[in-house]
Amino acid sequence: MIQFDSTHAFLKEDITSYQDQVTKIHEALLAKEGKGNDFLGWVEWPNQYDKEEFERILKVAEKVKDKAEVLLVCGIGGSYLGARAAIEMIQGLYSQNKTEVIFIGNTFSSTYFKQVEAYIQNKSVILNVISKSGTTTETAMAFRMLKQIMENKYGKEECKTRIIATTDKSRGTLKDLATKEGYETFVIPDDIGGRYSVTTAVGLLPLAIMGIDIKAIMDGGIQAYNDLANPDLKTNAAYQYAVARRILQNQGKDAEMLVTYEPQMTMVGEWWKQLFGESEGKDGLGVLPCSATFSTDLHSLGQFVQDGKKVLFETLLLVEHPTMDGLFPHDEENMDNMNYLENKSLDWVNKMACKGTLEAHEVTGNVPNIILTLPDMKEFSFGYMCYFFFRACAITCYLIDINPFNQPGVEVYKKNMFKLLGKN
Numbered sequence: 001m002i003q004f005d006s007t008h009a010f011l012k013e014d015i016t017s018y019q020d021q022v023t024k025i026h027e028a029l030l031a032k033e034g035k036g037n038d039f040l041g042w043v044e045w046p047n048q049y050d051k052e053e054f055e056r057i058l059k060v061a062e063k064v065k066d067k068a069e070v071l072l073v074c075g076i077g078g079s080y081l082g083a084r085a086a087i088e089m090i091q092g093l094y095s096q097n098k099t100e101v102i103f104i105g106n107t108f109s110s111t112y113f114k115q116v117e118a119y120i121q122n123k124s125v126i127l128n129v130i131s132k133s134g135t136t137t138e139t140a141m142a143f144r145m146l147k148q149i150m151e152n153k154y155g156k157e158e159c160k161t162r163i164i165a166t167t168d169k170s171r172g173t174l175k176d177l178a179t180k181e182g183y184e185t186f187v188i189p190d191d192i193g194g195r196y197s198v199t200t201a202v203g204l205l206p207l208a209i210m211g212i213d214i215k216a217i218m219d220g221g222i223q224a225y226n227d228l229a230n231p232d233l234k235t236n237a238a239y240q241y242a243v244a245r246r247i248l249q250n251q252g253k254d255a256e257m258l259v260t261y262e263p264q265m266t267m268v269g270e271w272w273k274q275l276f277g278e279s280e281g282k283d284g285l286g287v288l289p290c291s292a293t294f295s296t297d298l299h300s301l302g303q304f305v306q307d308g309k310k311v312l313f314e315t316l317l318l319v320e321h322p323t324m325d326g327l328f329p330h331d332e333e334n335m336d337n338m339n340y341l342e343n344k345s346l347d348w349v350n351k352m353a354c355k356g357t358l359e360a361h362e363v364t365g366n367v368p369n370i371i372l373t374l375p376d377m378k379e380f381s382f383g384y385m386c387y388f389f390f391r392a393c394a395i396t397c398y399l400i401d402i403n404p405f406n407q408p409g410v411e412v413y414k415k416n417m418f419k420l421l422g423k424n
C-alpha cells in the first residue's frame, strides 16, 4: 500500500544493520513494554476497536447529518488535526458536500472566533467538542462561548441533539458537563494519546457526519497492521522509513520536510508534523518536522531546499492516482505558447514537475530524498497511512530512547500563560 524508496536518500548506513534493535523494539511494542507503555492502545486498535461505539457513531452521524449546514469541531492538537487532515485529503478542498466543517477551539484569536460566530449566525449548526483532558484552555474557552451562542439560538433542550462531546469515558470537566447537560458523549480511550487518536471517535465522528466512509478507514488500518506485523527491515516499509530518518540524522540532517504535490494533502502535513514533533522533539533530541506543498512552495521554500544550508532531507509523500484529472486543452491562437502541453493530463504535468524537482534537489542540491508513495487519497489509504506513521513514529522515537507518548515541553507555555491569566 505505501511504497518506501530510499534510492534517492544517500543513506550511508545499511537500513538492515538496525534489524536487531528494531526487532527488539517491535517485540516490546507488541508486548506493551517500554517508555510510555500505558499509551499503547493504538497498536491493537485496528483489530480491537470498540465496535458498539463505532455503530453508535454511525447512528448519531446519520441523525445529525441533515441538520448540519455547519459542523463545528472544537478541539486542538490531536483532538483536531486528524479529522481536518482526513476531510481535506478525502473530499478535497472544494467538495460539493452540503455540510461545511469549521474547526475552532484551536486558537485564542478573537478575530477568528468572532468571524466564525458571525458566519454561523443564520446557519444550522452541530457542535462536536473534543477534549480528552476536558481542560484544554483554547478548547474550553471556545466551547463555553459556543454553548451560550447555541443555547440562545436553539434553547437548552434542542442543544441536547446538537452538541456532542468526545472526551474521557468517566472523568474530567467536559465529561461532567456533558452528563449534566444530557449531551451524547463518545469516548477517547485512556490508553490512546491525542495524536494517535484519529481513528477513535475523535476523528471518526466528525468524519462520519461529513459523509466519509469510516469503515473503509478502519479497514485501511487493519491492512496496515497486517502488513507491518513482521519487523523484517527488508519488507516493513514503516520501519524502513523509521530507520532511514535515524540514519539521515546521524548524517547531520536535523530537519525533515514532508512534501506533497497535492494541496488537499497539506493538512496531512500538519497532522504528521504534530505526530512526529510532539512525539520525538524532547530531551534535546529529534528531527525537526516541517512540511511543504509543491509546486506552491517551490516558489518559496524551494529556494532554501535547493540552495540553502544543508540541514534537511525531504520525504516525498506521493500519490499515484489523483482523485480527479483532466486534459490540457488546445488553443488555436497559442498566444501563451502552451500548446506543447495539449492533450497531456494535468496529473502527468504534476508528476513531471515532481520528477524534475526530485532530480534538481537530489543531483544539484545534494538533498537526500525519501519517497513514500500512496495509491490514492481515499478513505482506505488514509486509514492505512495513519497507522503506518504511528508505527514509524514509535519505532523512530524508541531508536533514540525517547518516550513517544508524552509532551512535557507543552506544559511550560501553559504554566506561564496561566500565571498571566490569573488562573489559580
Ligand code: PA5
Pocket: 076, 077, 078, 079, 130, 131, 132, 133, 134, 135, 136, 139, 193, 194, 195, 196, 278, 407
Ligand atoms: O497529542 C496530544 O496528546 C495533544 O496534542 C492533545 O491532543 C492536545 O493537547 C489536546 O488535548 P485535549 O484533547 O486534552 O484537549
